Amino acid sequence: MQKFKVSLLVVVVILVAGLTMGCEYNGFRVPGTQVLTVEVEGEGTVQVDGSEVEDRGTSMHDEFDLVSLDAEPAAGGEFIGWEGDVENHESESTWIIMDEDQQVTATFAD
Secondary structure (H helix, E strand, C coil), X not given: CHHHHHHHHHHHHHHHXXXXXXXXXXXXCCCCEEEEEEEEECCEEEEECCEEECCCEEEEEECCCEEEXXXXXXXXXXXXXXXXXXXXXXXXXXXXXXXXXXXXXXXXXX
């Protein structure tokens, strides 16, 4: 019986550690979180809450978090706008509320 309790404790610890360690979406969802997917069209970069993300990058956020989005065109380029449920589609800096999984696209022109 003691061996069973130790084994069960190890499994629980591993599961809890797995739930709390990762921040990028890898197919496993922590309850109460939403996935933000960012796409980039053209030459430029996007930051989510101050961290640069890759094209088609994903990040996990607590439900109803207010997430900041910042777009920066490449040298000589121009920011065209955002697609998705953002607060301001024309501004390089905007935000989105994570009330559900969200997908946004930042579009740049050369």
